[in-house]
Amino acid sequence: MLVGALSLVGALGLIIFELIYNCRLSLAKFGWRFFITNSWDPVAGEFGAWAFVYGTLLSSLIALVIAVPLGIAVAVFINELCPRSLRKPLSFAIELLAAIPSVIFGLWAIFVLAPVLRSYLEPFLANYFGWTGLFSGPAYGIGVLAAGMILAIMVVPIICSISREVMLTVPQQQREGVLALGATQWEMIRIGVLRNARAGILGAIILGLGRALGETMAVTMVIGNSPDVVKSLFSPGYTMASVIANELNEAMTSLHRSALIEIGLALFIVTLAVNAFARLLVSAAKRRMPARAHA
Amino acid sequence: MGVNIDVCDLRAWFGSAEVLHGVSMHVRSNAVTAIIGPSGCGKSTFIRCLNRMHETVPTARVRGSVNIGGFNAYNGTPAVDVRRRVGMVFQKPNPFPTMSIYDNVAAGLKLNGFRSRRDLDEVVERSLRMAALWDEVKEVLKNKSGASLSGGQQQRLCIARALAVQPEVLLMDEPASALDPISTAKIEDLIYQLKERFTVVIVTHNMQQAARVADSTAFFLMGDLIEYDKTEKIFTAPADKRTEDYITGRFG
Amino acid sequence: MRKGCGSGVSLYRHFMNYAAMSLAAFSAVVVLAPLFAILIYLVIKGAGAINWAFLTQIPKPVGETGGGMANAIWGSGEILAIASLIGVPLGIAGGIHLAEYGRHCFADAIRFMADVLNGIPSIVIGMAIYGLVVVTQRHFSALAGGIALGVMMIPTVLRATEEMLLMVPQSVREAALGLGISQWRTAIFVTLRTATSGVITGIMLAFARVAGETAPLLFTAFGNQFWNFKINQPTAALPLQIYTYAISPYDEWHRQAWAGAMVLIVLIIGTMSAVRFVAGRGMSKGVA
Numbered sequence: 071m072l073v074g075a076l077s078l079v080g081a082l083g084l085i086i087f088e089l090i091y092n093c094r095l096s097l098a099k100f101g102w103r104f105f106i107t108n109s110w111d112p113v114a115g116e117f118g119a120w121a122f123v124y125g126t127l128l129s130s131l132i133a134l135v136i137a138v139p140l141g142i143a144v145a146v147f148i149n150e151l152c153p154r155s156l157r158k159p160l161s162f163a164i165e166l167l168a169a170i171p172s173v174i175f176g177l178w179a180i181f182v183l184a185p186v187l188r189s190y191l192e193p194f195l196a197n198y199f200g201w202t203g204l205f206s207g208p209a210y211g212i213g214v215l216a217a218g219m220i221l222a223i224m225v226v227p228i229i230c231s232i233s234r235e236v237m238l239t240v241p242q243q244q245r246e247g248v249l250a251l252g253a254t255q256w257e258m259i260r261i262g263v264l265r266n267a268r269a270g271i272l273g274a275i276i277l278g279l280g281r282a283l284g285e286t287m288a289v290t291m292v293i294g295n296s297p298d299v300v301k302s303l304f305s306p307g308y309t310m311a312s313v314i315a316n317e318l319n320e321a322m323t324s325l326h327r328s329a330l331i332e333i334g335l336a337l338f339i340v341t342l343a344v345n346a347f348a349r350l351l352v353s354a355a356k357r358r359m360p361a362r363a364h365a
Numbered sequence: 366m367g368v369n370i371d372v373c374d375l376r377a378w379f380g381s382a383e384v385l386h387g388v389s390m391h392v393r394s395n396a397v398t399a400i401i402g403p404s405g406c407g408k409s410t411f412i413r414c415l416n417r418m419h420e421t422v423p424t425a426r427v428r429g430s431v432n433i434g435g436f437n438a439y440n441g442t443p444a445v446d447v448r449r450r451v452g453m454v455f456q457k458p459n460p461f462p463t464m465s466i467y468d469n470v471a472a473g474l475k476l477n478g479f480r481s482r483r484d485l486d487e488v489v490e491r492s493l494r495m496a497a498l499w500d501e502v503k504e505v506l507k508n509k510s511g512a513s514l515s516g517g518q519q520q521r522l523c524i525a526r527a528l529a530v531q532p533e534v535l536l537m538d539e540p541a542s543a544l545d546p547i548s549t550a551k552i553e554d555l556i557y558q559l560k561e562r563f564t565v566v567i568v569t570h571n572m573q574q575a576a577r578v579a580d581s582t583a584f585f586l587m588g589d590l591i592e593y594d595k596t597e598k599i600f601t602a603p604a605d606k607r608t609e610d611y612i613t614g615r616f617g
Numbered sequence: 618m619r620k621g622c623g624s625g626v627s628l629y630r631h632f633m634n635y636a637a638m639s640l641a642a643f644s645a646v647v648v649l650a651p652l653f654a655i656l657i658y659l660v661i662k663g664a665g666a667i668n669w670a671f672l673t674q675i676p677k678p679v680g681e682t683g684g685g686m687a688n689a690i691w692g693s694g695e696i697l698a699i700a701s702l703i704g705v706p707l708g709i710a711g712g713i714h715l716a717e718y719g720r721h722c723f724a725d726a727i728r729f730m731a732d733v734l735n736g737i738p739s740i741v742i743g744m745a746i747y748g749l750v751v752v753t754q755r756h757f758s759a760l761a762g763g764i765a766l767g768v769m770m771i772p773t774v775l776r777a778t779e780e781m782l783l784m785v786p787q788s789v790r791e792a793a794l795g796l797g798i799s800q801w802r803t804a805i806f807v808t809l810r811t812a813t814s815g816v817i818t819g820i821m822l823a824f825a826r827v828a829g830e831t832a833p834l835l836f837t838a839f840g841n842q843f844w845n846f847k848i849n850q851p852t853a854a855l856p857l858q859i860y861t862y863a864i865s866p867y868d869e870w871h872r873q874a875w876a877g878a879m880v881l882i883v884l885i886i887g888t889m890s891a892v893r894f895v896a897g898r899g900m901s902k903g904v905a
Contacts, residue, residue: 072714072718073707073710075710075711075714075715075727075775077707077710077711077771078707078711078727078730078731078734078771078772078775079727079730081734081768081771082730082733082734084745084749085737085741085742085745085749085768088745088748088749089741089744089745089748092748139644140644140647140648141648143640143641143644143645144641144644144645144648146641147641147642147644147645148645151638151641151642152642152645154423160645160649162893163649163652164648165889166652166886166889167648167649167651167652169825169826169829169885169886169889170652170655170829170882170885171828171829171830171831171856171881171882171885172829172830172831172832173829173831173856173859173860173863173878174655174659174829174859174878174881174882175655176860176863177859177863177874177875177878178651178654178655178658178659180863180864181658181863181871182654182658223648223651226648230648241459243455243457243459244459244461246418246421246455246459247455247459247460247461247523248461248472249418249421249448250416250418250448250452250453250455250527251448251449251452251472251473251476251526251527251530252445252446252448252449252450252473252476252477252530252626253445253448253473253476254445254626254630254631254633254634255634255638256633256634256637256638257476257630257633257634259637260637261461261472261476262461265461265463265464266461266462266463268463280736283738284736284737284738284739284740284741285738286738286739286740286831286832287831287832287856287860291860291863291864311738311740311832314740314744315740315832315835318744318747318835318836319835319836319839330744331744331748334740334741334744334745335741337738337740337741338737338738338741341736341737341738342733342736342737345732345733345736346732346733349732443626445626446626449626476630478627478630
C-alpha cells in the first residue's frame, strides 16, 4: 500500500527533477532575464520568453474578466434562484461543460467561434470601442481575443462549481437574519450569502486562473501562434503552453529544447503557487473560519 | 409605539402536514406575550407566520389572516414590507461575521436607504443603548467584527440590529436558550424594558422565563392554541387540564 | 416619530432585485449556450461524416477523400489501457494506504502532493515524460503516452479511493479484524469491497478526464498515420488525430476531425452518465 502512495511522491519528484535538470543549459546562458526579454529566434540561438509570458497573462486575464461574473452569477442562480427541478439538470450541464476535452473546444473555436468573431463581434467592437486601442488592426477572428473567449468558456465551470460549494456552507441563519430585516431576495443573497462566502469565491476565481494559465490545446488552436506583443486584442499572440506544444518536437538544438523546458518549469511553478494558494482559501472558507479580519 | 396583532384562523402546512390548525388570538400592544408549549407544538411556526418567514421554506403554505396594527400582513402586502415592520431575533445569535458591530446594527438601515452618516450614527447609538450593549462596545464599534463578541453580547447585538429599523413588533424565538444564565437574565431585563415601545412576542420553552417576563401567555399543543390568558392566571389557575398538565411538568 | 425608515420598499430596490435576478438567469443562458452549440455542431458535422469506413479504415494519403480514424481509435484504446494499468492500481493502493494506515504526518504531505500533481498543466507532464522516457528510449511510443496519462490518473483515483474508504463505517473493519483477519487483507477484501461502487466512480471519472487529453501525447505517443500494434512505436490517438486534422488546410480532414470529435464526446458523455448511474445505484446497496 505504501508503494502506491510513494509512487505518487516518486512520480512528482521525477518530474520536478527532470524539468530542472534539463533546463540548466538555458538557465545558465540566459538567467532570469529570460522571462522579460522579447526575442525568440531558434536559428540564431537567441531565446527570450517575454512574448509568451505576455500572451499567457493577457489571454488568462481576458478569460477571467468574462468568466468571473458569469461563473458567480450562474452559481447564484443554481443555488438560490432557480426552481428546484432545474437544479440537477443545470448542475449536470455544467459538469458536462467541464468534461469536454480541450481539443474539442479548440475545434469548435476554429470553425465556429473565430468566424463569428471575424464577421460580427470584432467589427462591432472596433466600431464602438476602437478608441480604446484594444480593438484595432485587421479582424482575423483568430487571435488573443478568441483565445481568451474560449478559455473563459472552459474556466466558468470551475468557478461556478467551487463557488456553489462554498455558498452552500453559509448557514441558513445568516440568510434568515438578512431577510428578517426586510431585505429583498437579491439583497439577501448579496449580504447574507455572497458577502459571507467571499473568501471562498476568491479561491474559486484563483483556481480558475490556475486552469487558464496551463491550458494548451484550445488556446494553441486559435491564438495565431505569433510571438507579438501588441496592445490590440485582435492580434495573434502566443502563450507559454502553446510554444512548448508547437516547438518541442521540432527543437533541433539542445539550447532550444532547454529554453522550452525552462518555460515549462516556470509554468509548473506558477500554477503550483496559484493552485496551492487557492486551495488554502477554499478549505479555510469551507471550514467557516469566522472572519475576524475586518472593520 | 407598539401595535395590536389580530390573528384569525391561521393555518400552516409543511407540504401536506398541517402544523397549525386554525389559531386565533389577539396580541396586545406594548405588552409581552409568551408562547409556550412542548417541542413540535407549532410555536416557532406560529411566530414565523407573523413576519412571513414561514413561507421561505419550500413546500410551506399559510391560510388565514394576520392583521398587524391595522394592515393585513398577507393579502397584497409584499413580504419585504411586513418583515421591515416586524423584527425578529433568532434562537442562535446570527450577527454578520464579515461586518463590524457598527455595520451590523446599521445593516437594516442601509438597506432602507438611510445614508447620512450623522443619522446612522444616531440610530446605531440609540439601538445599542436600547439593547443595553452600548457601554460595552462603544469604544470598538468599527474595529471589532460582529462575530467576535461573546454569545450574550452577540444576541444583544442582534436585538439592536432588529430594533434599528424601528419595527412595530419584535418577535423573539427562544432568544436566550443558547445563552448562559447571566446573559439570559440580562436579556430578560431587556425584554421587560422593550415593551414600553414595542409589542413583543416571545417563544420560550422555559416556563419560568415566561412567568418572569410576560404579561400574557399562550399555550400551544400539537398545532392548536389551547389556552391564552394573563400570565398570572395561566400559571396559577389554568382553565384547561392540558395546560395544567404541561405546567406541572407531567409532560413536555 | 418614525424618522427616515420608509414604510415601503423603494422602487429602486425593487428594480435592483428584478435586475439582479434577470441577470443571473441570463448568465445561465449565456453559459449554457456554448455547451449546446458545441454539442449540436458535433452532431451535425460529425454524424454526417461518420460511416463504417471512418470507423474501420486508416487515413488515406493527403488529397484523397475517404479513409478513417480506425488506427487512432485503436491507439487511444491501447494508450488508455496502459494508463489504466498504471494509474488504477497505484491510485487505489495509495488511497488504501492513506485511508487505512494514514495517521502519520506524511499523510497530509502525500495528499498535498496529490493535489499538486493534479494541478500540473498536462503539457508539462507530457514534457517531463518526454525527457524521462522518450529521450532515453530514443523514440516515441504508446508506452510513453500511457505513462504520461497514467501519472495523471493517479491523483484522481487516489483521492476518490481514500474518500470512499473513509466513508465505510469502522464497525465493518472491526468485524473483520475481530475474526482474526490481518489488516491488509481487511483493507482489500472487506473495506474496499464495501466501497466498490464509489471507487469505480472515481476510476471512471479519471478515465474520462484523460481520455480527452491531447497535450501530453504530443511528445510521447506522437501519432501515426498507419496501424501500429506495438507499444514501443509512435501510435495514433483520437484526440491527437483530431488536433492534427483540425489545424490542417484540408476540408476533407476537417470533416473527419468533426467525426472524430463526435466519437470522443460520445465516449466521454457515455462514461459520465455511467458514473452517475453507478453512483446512484451504489447508494442503495453500498455504504451503510
